[in-house]
Amino acid sequence: MSGKTLGIGLAGFGTVGSGVWNILKRNSELIRERTNGVVTLEVRKIAVRDLNKSRDADAPADRFTTDVNEVIDHEEVDIVVELIGGTTTAFDIVARALKAGKPVVTGNKALLAERGQELFALSRQHQAPILFEAAVAGAIPVIKAVQESLIGNQIDSIAGIINGTSNYILQRMTEAGLGYPEALAEAKELGYAEADETLDVNGWDAAHKAILLASLSYGGLVDSGKVYVRGIEKVTPLDIRFAKELGYVIKLLCLVRRHESGIEIRTQPSFISSKHILASVNGVFNAIAVKSDAAGESLFYGRGAGQEPTGSSVVSDLVEAARLLSNGGSHRGFLPGDQEPVLVPVEETATPCYVRFKVTDRPGVIAEIASALANAGIGISGTHSPSDPDNPDAEFVDMVFVLHKTPFGLLKDTLAEIENFDSVTERPVVFRIETL
Amino acid sequence: MSGKTLGIGLAGFGTVGSGVWNILKRNSELIRERTNGVVTLEVRKIAVRDLNKSRDADAPADRFTTDVNEVIDHEEVDIVVELIGGTTTAFDIVARALKAGKPVVTGNKALLAERGQELFALSRQHQAPILFEAAVAGAIPVIKAVQESLIGNQIDSIAGIINGTSNYILQRMTEAGLGYPEALAEAKELGYAEADETLDVNGWDAAHKAILLASLSYGGLVDSGKVYVRGIEKVTPLDIRFAKELGYVIKLLCLVRRHESGIEIRTQPSFISSKHILASVNGVFNAIAVKSDAAGESLFYGRGAGQEPTGSSVVSDLVEAARLLSNGGSHRGFLPGDQEPVLVPVEETATPCYVRFKVTDRPGVIAEIASALANAGIGISGTHSPSDPDNPDAEFVDMVFVLHKTPFGLLKDTLAEIENFDSVTERPVVFRIETL
Structure with missing residues (x-):
């Protein structure tokens, strides 16, 4: 095997791009050794929007350009890394590189979840691999786990805490009793939330990752428009407190589950038992629990974001791409197929539930609600309604019902009535309430 | 890419071999789909010692042979799976298959840890991959994690609970207060320990796995004769109780750690904080915590043994081997190099320690021991010596000293004196006491 140095072109030089630069600068010799002298990587071109912006990495000025085509077309760029985000310019960059037969490494979950099918087709057509370990859960090699390690398994479920920003905010709300706005402000101050936090807190970042994991497990990408996604913006300290009193924590959970009739994909703030291992995944850590028929339960835990953790996954894919270029061979793992899996409508999925009602505190209220639930055939496994010690004679009170496994559609209809x-x-x- | 069916030859058809058969029988069509129609696998020959033994899998009689060469040489066997264990016949099988240019999949940690260097050389020479995910931690893809996912990282440490038998025995001793012989008997009865439990309980099974993980991280295999290995046979209920009272649990831990001067590899029953995530790894589950410079902390958790969990890793390697055969390309991951890493002698490694003395209960004993430790420059961070409520006037008592970080050699010398x-x-x- 030859020791030819391969050229990397970076499109984008923000947090992750700087991480890739720094890792390669520090560990290039190590990578060469660990790959038996085969892989030497060098970043040769970097496309950025603003040449004068200050950076977290000290790449020499002559590597930079504002013209991304210069990166893709550069004859000494063998592998293109797309790290600009979004689904339009990023799409053009990835598509163009694949058409040029150059392997692409990307961490862009939105791009792949929304437009992956077109890109996977280009990858097949032009025999140019597209690698995306960095798109899900930072340093955690869960793409590889699902795509390669569990390839012989029927995957039954994937449950993940895969958005660090939301997880940090919920943790601070839980630990310090902060409200959502205060916890968000704190996360921004500490750099755990971006200036525009929308995709992180509204559930879509996690949902895109869940869609990708599902596509690797079940034959193709689902239409993201059909996926049930809720964010953490409306989670209140009161529900967090009640969750705790009932033995749960609230986590932004993404869930992929196989049914006879199709697959279920949901992302939403959920109750999970405070004893479950996922309940203790805090801060910027991510974890993904996978159940499959042969391997049984597996769990993957690690840093879910950040300069070098995500950079580590990019570098891993770069080494793979370099190995493919040096030695031939097909894609590392198998790409999602082009068959869209059947989605089970969220209304048909059933779980136990927590429902909190704000009611006027007068005789008969509990009976009235309980009757409506009973009439719908919904069983009550518990109630929780601690009176407020500071205001025992309050006019309005919070009443919680914990319900037995109930189809979500039936619950919605019944609640609309109540x-x-x-x-x-x-x-x-x-x-x-998710039982994992 | 073609859809040619590839033939598998199994050498050995015990627990894991039956698992591979059953998984392929159940999931062959799924594997074909998940690999975009590329990989179809069929077990064509199975070598066993005794044709008449009853099996956990219903392979047809015409596949079986007692002549392993018939498996290796069979023209319709494209990939050879070695699952007989041991380091002599197994070596011959693997070597012969590699020389024939056939990819080998093995779960044999002892073989690779003891004689891997010769086999890796044959693999390179004959361009025949050798894949061994099943050799470490059952279904957990930790070989792939270290060999591929963390390839861009300087690996700082690996700490693992990777022997299910020992872990089950220690757990039962901890939970039920059993002595070692009773817990071992129970493990055998439940099938969690083999008829000959030696390699599991004496630490060598875990040590072989640690040596393999270290070889992938640090350039080559170390001489196993130089590695410090202790088993769980002498762990007593008393030390388990004292550990608990001090906030620790005792786990058979394997530890690989990078120092400036070389690497440290140890396997021994160790104290770890009862709050650490590894402390709650119970039963037949395994977990490996890896620290590395770019990815930070990672943890991989799953079933560490058993028919289908280990079979799942074999099948994953079979798919990889099939893909390489169908499409060309080099080894999946990079094999350990042939440079033996420098081992830091165990005497030079320093940790806090727990030391229990059985002493005659007379005035001055504590002072005497404490002085000897002080003279050696060993600091005491705590003592623990609860008197026995049933016998407060006992003649002999157990005195525990918890010591500050102390080089193991210095401790040994000082204890020899005491x-x-x-x-x-x-x-x-x-x-x-390991701080992880």
Whole structure:
């Protein structure tokens, strides 16, 4: 095997790009040794929007350009790394590189979840690999686990905490009793949330990752428009407190599950038992629990974001791409197929639930709600309604019902009815309780 | 890419071999789909010692032979799987298959740790891959993690609970207060320990795995004769109780750590904080925590043994081998190099320690021992010596000292001296306290 140095072109030089630069600068010799002298990598071109912006990495000025085509077309760039994010310019960059037969490494989950099918087709057509370990869960090699390690398994479920920003915010709300706005402000101050936090807190970042994991498990990408996604913006300290009192924690959970009739994909703040290992995944750590028929339960845990953790996954894919270029061979793992899996509608999925009602505190309220639930055939496994010690004679109180496994559609319909009761003063708050 | 069916030859058809058969029988079509129609696998020959033994899998009689050469040489066998264990016949099988240019998949940690260097050389020479995910930690893809995912990282440490038998025995001793012989008997009855449990309980199974992980991280295999290995046979319920009272659990831990001067590899029953995530790895589960410079902390958790979990890793390697055969390309991951890493002698490694002395209960004993430790420059961070409520006037008592970080050689020398004190009636018991 030859020791030819391979040229890397970076499109984008933000957090992850700087991480890739720094890792390669520090560990290039190590990588050469660990690959038996085969792989030497060098970053040769870097496309950025603003040449004058200050950076976390000291790449020489002559590597930079504002013209991304210069990166893709450069004859000494063998592998293109797309790290600019978004689904338009990024799409063009990746598509163009694949058409030029150059392997692409990307960490862009939105791009792959929304437009992956087109890119996977280009990858096949032009025999140019597309590698994306960095797109899901930072340093955690969960793409490789699902795509390669569990290839002989029927995958039954994937449950993940895969958005560090949301996880940090919920943790601070849980530990310090902060409200959502305060916890978000703190996360921004510490650099755990971006200036525009939208995709992190509204669940879509995690949902894109879940869609990708599902595509590797079940034959293709689902239409993201059909996936049930809720964010953490409306989680209140009160529900977090009640969760704790009931033995749960609230986590932004993404869930992929196989049913006879199709697959379930959901991302939403969920109740999980405070004893489950996922409950203790805190801060910027991510974890993914996979159940499959032969391997049984597996769990992968690590840093879910950040300069070098995500950079580590990019570098791993770069080495793989370099090995393919040096030695021939097909894609590392097998790409998702082009068959869209059948989605089980969220209304048909059933879990135990937590429902909190804000009610006027008068005789008969509990009976009224309980009857409506009973009439719908929904079983109540517990209630929780601690009176406020500071205001035992309050006019409005919070009443929690913990419900047995209930199809979500039935619950929604029943709650729509209960919401109209005179004694119910606000829209009921629902969290699904996941048994993992 | 073609859809040619590839033939598998199994050497050995015990627990893992049956698992491979059953997985392929159940999931062959799924594997074909998940590999975009590329990989179809069929077990064509199976070598066993005794044709009449009853099996956990219903392979047809015409596949079996007692002549392993028939498996290796069979023209319709494209990939050879070695699952017979041991380091002599297994070596011949693997070597012969590699020389024939056939990819080999093996789960044989002893073979690779003891004689891997010769086999890796043959693999390179004959361009025949050797894949061994099943050799370490059952279903957990930790070989792939170290060999591929963390290839861009300087690996700082690997700490693992990677022997399910020992872990089960220690767990039962901890939970049920059983003695070692009773816990071992129970493990055998439940099938968690083999008829000959030696390699599991004496630490060598875990040590072989640690040597393999170290070889992938640090350039080559170390001479196993130089590695410090202790088993769990002498762990007592008393030390387990004291550990608990001090906030620790005792786990058979394998540890690989990088120092400036070389690497440290140890396998021994160790104290770890009961709050650490590894402390809650119970039963037949395994877990490996890796620290590395770019990715930071990672943890991999799953079933560490058993028919289908280990079979799952074999099948994953079979798919990889099939892909290489179908499409060309080099070894999946990079094999360990042929440079033997420098081992830091265990005497030079330093940790906090737990030392229990059995002493004659007379005035001055504590002072005597404490002075000897002080003279050696060993700091005491705590003592623990609960008097026995059933016998508060006992003649002999157990005294525990928790020591600050101490080089193991210095501790050994100092204890040799203390052991000779008249008041010390037994050889002191030492456990190292690992901060992970």
